[in-house]
Amino acid sequence: MNKRNAITVEEAQKRLGQIEINVNTEMIKSVDSLGRICARDIYSIMNQPPFPRSPLDGYAVRSVDVQGASRENPVKLNVIERVCAGMCPQKEVGPKEAVRIMTGAPIPEGADGIIMQEQTDEGDQVVEIYQPVKAYGNYCFQGEDVEKGVLLFEKGTQIRHMHVGIMASQGIEDVQVYSVPRIGVMATGDELMPVGCALMPGKIYDSNGPLLSARVMELGMEAVRMDSFGDDTERLADAVMESLGQCDALITSGGVSVGVRDCMPLVAEHLGAEVLFHGIDAKPGSPIMVMLIGNKPVFCLSGNPFAAAATFEVLVRPVLEVMRGRLGWRPGRIQGILETAFPKPSSTRRFIRGRMDNGKVWLPEGRHSSGMLVSLSQCNCLVDIPAGNGGMKAGEAVDVILL
Amino acid sequence: MNKRNAITVEEAQKRLGQIEINVNTEMIKSVDSLGRICARDIYSIMNQPPFPRSPLDGYAVRSVDVQGASRENPVKLNVIERVCAGMCPQKEVGPKEAVRIMTGAPIPEGADGIIMQEQTDEGDQVVEIYQPVKAYGNYCFQGEDVEKGVLLFEKGTQIRHMHVGIMASQGIEDVQVYSVPRIGVMATGDELMPVGCALMPGKIYDSNGPLLSARVMELGMEAVRMDSFGDDTERLADAVMESLGQCDALITSGGVSVGVRDCMPLVAEHLGAEVLFHGIDAKPGSPIMVMLIGNKPVFCLSGNPFAAAATFEVLVRPVLEVMRGRLGWRPGRIQGILETAFPKPSSTRRFIRGRMDNGKVWLPEGRHSSGMLVSLSQCNCLVDIPAGNGGMKAGEAVDVILL
Numbered sequence: 001m002n003k004r005n006a007i008t009v010e011e012a013q014k015r016l017g018q019i020e021i022n023v024n025t026e027m028i029k030s031v032d033s034l035g036r037i038c039a040r041d042i043y044s045i046m047n048q049p050p051f052p053r054s055p056l057d058g059y060a061v062r063s064v065d066v067q068g069a070s071r072e073n074p075v076k077l078n079v080i081e082r083v084c085a086g087m088c089p090q091k092e093v094g095p096k097e098a099v100r101i102m103t104g105a106p107i108p109e110g111a112d113g114i115i116m117q118e119q120t121d122e123g124d125q126v127v128e129i130y131q132p133v134k135a136y137g138n139y140c141f142q143g144e145d146v147e148k149g150v151l152l153f154e155k156g157t158q159i160r161h162m163h164v165g166i167m168a169s170q171g172i173e174d175v176q177v178y179s180v181p182r183i184g185v186m187a188t189g190d191e192l193m194p195v196g197c198a199l200m201p202g203k204i205y206d207s208n209g210p211l212l213s214a215r216v217m218e219l220g221m222e223a224v225r226m227d228s229f230g231d232d233t234e235r236l237a238d239a240v241m242e243s244l245g246q247c248d249a250l251i252t253s254g255g256v257s258v259g260v261r262d263c264m265p266l267v268a269e270h271l272g273a274e275v276l277f278h279g280i281d282a283k284p285g286s287p288i289m290v291m292l293i294g295n296k297p298v299f300c301l302s303g304n305p306f307a308a309a310a311t312f313e314v315l316v317r318p319v320l321e322v323m324r325g326r327l328g329w330r331p332g333r334i335q336g337i338l339e340t341a342f343p344k345p346s347s348t349r350r351f352i353r354g355r356m357d358n359g360k361v362w363l364p365e366g367r368h369s370s371g372m373l374v375s376l377s378q379c380n381c382l383v384d385i386p387a388g389n390g391g392m393k394a395g396e397a398v399d400v401i402l403l
Numbered sequence: 404m405n406k407r408n409a410i411t412v413e414e415a416q417k418r419l420g421q422i423e424i425n426v427n428t429e430m431i432k433s434v435d436s437l438g439r440i441c442a443r444d445i446y447s448i449m450n451q452p453p454f455p456r457s458p459l460d461g462y463a464v465r466s467v468d469v470q471g472a473s474r475e476n477p478v479k480l481n482v483i484e485r486v487c488a489g490m491c492p493q494k495e496v497g498p499k500e501a502v503r504i505m506t507g508a509p510i511p512e513g514a515d516g517i518i519m520q521e522q523t524d525e526g527d528q529v530v531e532i533y534q535p536v537k538a539y540g541n542y543c544f545q546g547e548d549v550e551k552g553v554l555l556f557e558k559g560t561q562i563r564h565m566h567v568g569i570m571a572s573q574g575i576e577d578v579q580v581y582s583v584p585r586i587g588v589m590a591t592g593d594e595l596m597p598v599g600c601a602l603m604p605g606k607i608y609d610s611n612g613p614l615l616s617a618r619v620m621e622l623g624m625e626a627v628r629m630d631s632f633g634d635d636t637e638r639l640a641d642a643v644m645e646s647l648g649q650c651d652a653l654i655t656s657g658g659v660s661v662g663v664r665d666c667m668p669l670v671a672e673h674l675g676a677e678v679l680f681h682g683i684d685a686k687p688g689s690p691i692m693v694m695l696i697g698n699k700p701v702f703c704l705s706g707n708p709f710a711a712a713a714t715f716e717v718l719v720r721p722v723l724e725v726m727r728g729r730l731g732w733r734p735g736r737i738q739g740i741l742e743t744a745f746p747k748p749s750s751t752r753r754f755i756r757g758r759m760d761n762g763k764v765w766l767p768e769g770r771h772s773s774g775m776l777v778s779l780s781q782c783n784c785l786v787d788i789p790a791g792n793g794g795m796k797a798g799e800a801v802d803v804i805l806l
Contacts, residue, residue: 030598030613031598031616034617034620034621035621044777048607048776048777049607050602050607051604051605055774057661057665084593084634084664085592085594085605085664086593086595086605086606086633086634087593087605088604088605103706104592104594104607104706106604106605118661140772144772144775145770145774146777150777152780153780153781160617160806161614161615161617161618161620161712162776162779162780162782162806163780164614164616164617165610165611165613165614165615165708165779166610166776166777166780167613168598168608168609168610168612169607169608169610169776169777170608171598171599171608172598173598173599189488189489189507190488190489191488191489191507191508192489195433195571195574195575195576196574199449199453199574201454201491202488202489202508204451204572205572205574206571207568207572208568209571210434210568210570210571211565211568211571212564212568213434213567214434214437214563214564215564217437218563218564231487231488231489257460257506258460261488305572309564309565309568358737367548369458369543371452372547372548373451373548373565373569374447374451374548374549374569376565376568376569377555377556377565377566377569403565
């Protein structure tokens with residue numbers, strides 16, 4: 001990385017936004033679609049409810065027959081039928097007639113109102129009605145929830161429980177969704193050992209692989225853990241190519257800076273990859289490099305754990321969200337008020353970890369270095385600290401990206 | 404249900420909070436623990452980093468040797484060794500000596516500062532140093548991220564990507580988590596047909612089963628769909644018992660009101676269940692009944708789709724959250740400002756659907772009836788409308804429960 005080649009975060013996002021992404025779709029059962037992204041606008045295919053129905057337990061009547069009814073002067077009606085939910089009324093309600101009806105049952109022809117059973121004597125053959133009802137009172141119309149042909153939700157909607165329920169209510173069995181992208185995650189560096197081995201001198205456990213994979217899964221994508229790789233250009237280049245054969249995109253960590261063993265730039269050269277950029281004018285993670293190999297993006301993040309985690313949110317996630325069908329997705333930037341000062345002056349733009357709750361933002365005390373991971377435990381956001389400030393005071397408004 | 408027996412939402416929540424819940428725990432791989440709830444406080448088991456390490460590429464030096472160094476008056480040091488990340492330094496740095504060192508490599512004995520390579524001539528045998536460093540400058544201390552024996556995160560923490568990363572950084576391979584409860588979901592009612600069948604007259608598709616199951620899964624639990632069941636007390640009682648044999652709790656919808664076919668209360672009687680309550684003084688879903696059978700809760704919700712969805716959030720979810728290990732979990736109630744009026748006066752407390760965004764709350768126009776489901780599509784919260792109000796105006800503050 002050459003610092004003079006560093007570009008702004010916005011320019012990096014712009015270049016990433018220009019990557020041509022092929023999204024695939026597939027048809028799946030709507031009951032299995034939770035968390036997936038709709039690939040089509042979803043329209044209602046029937047009136048719901050499919051028939052006028054009773055919203056309560058009582059008697060279906062002609063409103064004209066019960067005008068003026070009261071406990072003192074009840075109106076008597078002949079009960080000609082009983083209809084429960086799931087049944088079909090066989091008769092039409094004529095003058096001075098009523099049908100015993102239960103919640104959810106179809107309202108019979110002729111009736112234009114329902115009397116709640118508490119306002120009757122609940123008679124079987126003959127019923128005494130103690131209250132009038134206006135025309136279409138307690139009457140749930142056909143198509144009242146939704147008529148046939150109405151947009152239920154749009155292409156790009158992330159399917160939640162209510163959408164599963166809405167599709168079921170319409171009898172929509174299958175739904176076209178975007179395919180889940182497979183994202184490879186490969187930590188590089190001779191110092192890394194996988195969890196489960198006894199730690200050797202000079203080594204550390206790989207945390208970037210597990211963290212980035214977990215984040216990919218948290219966002220609803222498939223993470224494919226590639227073995228951690230040492231700092232050897234040719235073997236690494238082979239591993240990158242092999243990984244790309246199995247994945248739609250690859251995220252690596254480590255080896256992007258200026259050290260003699262930082263070989264990701266050499267890998268790019270070796271493979272003749274198109275480097276979109278190498279270096280951003282922001283901390284942490286400024287050495288980030290992004291390349292395209294056969295139209296597949298390879299995100300080469302810093303090996304520092306917080307740097308990898310932060311640049312993932314700011315630069316990698318937007319591309320992955322588009323890959324999984326959230327076209328035009330942008331990180332939800334919201335405003336918060338700092339409860340904790342960040343006194344360190346910053347000539348560079350800086351993303352720091354914080355915890356946001358009800359519009360207020362707390363920062364962990366100290367422990368902001370990009371090599372520090374543990375203080376991220378209580379955090380749920382990144383705070384965007386603008387370049388060229390002399391330190392941020394409590395009470396100042398800041399832009400926040402939720403994790 | 405008898406309206407005179409209806410209790411307040413708070414009283415219902417109190418009774419539900421007194422249910423004795425047996426939570427189980429299990430040991431799983433930390434890389435597979437995303438979304439699970441920690442059953443133990445998690446402590447660091449080693450210093451991280453495990454050794455003092457270099458935060459950059461450069462030269463490890465004795466700070467006393469490079470005092471006053473500048474481009475005009477460089478200090479020359481003998482380079483005695485080269486240490487990359489993953490290697491162990493073999494030599495101690497003596498007077499006028501330096502060690503070539505890469506980011507992440509252990510700092511050799513004797514050295515107390517790192518000079519960035521850009522401030523040197525990058526010499527192999529002899530290096531010219533152009534800048535001084537103060538004692539322990541650019542020096543990343545052993546245990547700087549975390550020392551051994553520190554609380555990393557508490558029992559009850561929902562494991563997110565950062566926690567997976569933190570455990571990996573500590574070499575923590577296994578983690579004790581609460582077992583995932585199995586929640587049975589059974590829609591009842593003769594009018595229901597499963598999606599995939601042609602709809603017969605008088606029937607509707609079951610949406611409660613799919614919606615409630617999806618919600619249970621969204622919250623990180625296992626949903627077990629039981630077949631929809633008609634309105635026959637004995638057969639329903641058998642089905643309830645059979646379901647409870649496979650599940651830790653059961654949610655039913657339908658059959659809790661006062662109709663002749665509302666047989667959930669009869670099921671309770673038939674099974675000799677302990678009824679915690681039947682009826683709440685709030686809308687929608689006021690006929691909700693909760694019973695205990697062999698210490699397992701059975702939540703009998705209204706069959707109206709929005710009523711079932713809303714009472715799930717207010718009364719069922721808190722119990723399920725405890726079952727999955729979030730002891731003491733309470734719905735996150737936040738305040739919002741109504742952007743839309745809700746002019747309907749309400750003598751009863753009422754939970755209505757809405758959409759909250761940046762502290763503002765919009766309501767769908769009309770379409771608030773408990774039988775209506777489709778307007779929930781754009782919603783992400785319930786708005787708690789207090790009893791006895793004459794209608795809510797735009798600009799009023801309201802309590803909100805996020806979905």
